[in-house]
Amino acid sequence: MLTVAYIGFGNSVTHYHLPYVEKKKEKIKVKYIYRREEDRIGDTERETWYPNYTFTSDIDTIMDDPEVNLIVINTPDAFHVDYSLLSLKKGKNVLCEKPFALTKKAAEEVFTLANEKGLIATANQNRRFDADFLTVKKVIDSGVLGDLVEIESHYDYFRPSIKENKRMGFLYGLAVHPLDQIISKFGIPIRTCLDCRSIDNPGISDDYYDIDLFYDNGFKATVKTSCYVKLDYPRFIVHGKKGSFLMPSLGHNSNKKYKPGPIVLAEENYPEELWGTLSYINDAGEDNYLKVPIESTDYGAIYENLIAAIEGKQEKIVKDIEVLKVLEIIEDGIAVAKEAKE
Secondary structure, X not given: OEEEEEEOOOHHHXXXXXXXXXXXXXXXXXXXXEXXXXXXXXXXXXXXXXXXXXXXXXXXXXXXXXXXXXXXXXOOHHHHHHHHHHHHHOOOEEEEOOOOOOOHHHHHHHHHHHHHHOOOEEEOOHHHHOHHHHHHHHHHHHOOOOOEEXXXXXXXXXXXXXXXXXXXXXXXXXXXXXXXXXXHHHOOOOEEEEEEEOOOOOOOOOOEEEEEEEOHHHOEEEEEEOOEOOOOOOOEEEEEOOEEEEEOOOOOHHHOOOOOOOOOOOOOOOOHHHOEEEEEEOOOOOEEEEEEOOOOOOOOHHHHHHHHHHOOOOOOOOOHHHHHHHHHHHHHHHHHHHHOOO
């Protein structure tokens, strides 16, 4: 049995963890949710939605409980490493929200301690299990596109108010996911090319990025975000030597509306107009054009892997080298953004 304590109680926990964990009660028990006392002021009603969990502001309560064997860290980014190290020192396995750390060096410190302790520490790169990305992987793995030439990953907005943003953060908050998706599928790139900057506040923000990752045989993956895109691009564009695949945007999670109370997972039934579009030439030389149904999101998959990894039955699905490479690219991107000029 995986017995879990969460550190933090923000949207990440209530939207992307608890609804999936609740479906696995035969394997996973949520025992605690730790919140700092100052974070609970005026916000205790939400705690009543989860009567089976113990809410506490005493960190030692969860760290000293021998039943707890996994700490899930969902705090602001600056506290990720400190809580990860504390948990490992207390003999707990760790699942940490993105970004796993703010520097590659700090992440290496966490992984080193985990290895010394014989524990699991990994990043919650849950976007590997997004419906759209799983659909793209299904098409690529089918082989109908032939040798891949390029893939573009777009996560765009139309937010002219971004001109008021005068701080770094987009690379850590957004790029971390599509970069991980690409690296999880295609591996560590041979080289990268980074255009990271701000349209309105160059040198001050990183709210525009266009990152190219180059692989063998001329294959290139592009990860891009802009806040000045009024008409949606496809979420993914994939071109191969035998065909192409377009995966539409399914909309931003931040735009979804929820009623008060625990998030209940609804069955995903995407209309056909949101299905992917596939066109390819088959081995007989015939032209094929079809719509591809969308796979189902499963953020609970990482917990299944954690259970097996802790029991020594599987390797971690999110590998240390992948986490470190993503952080390295982000650090390089921030350096480029800081150097940007008008």
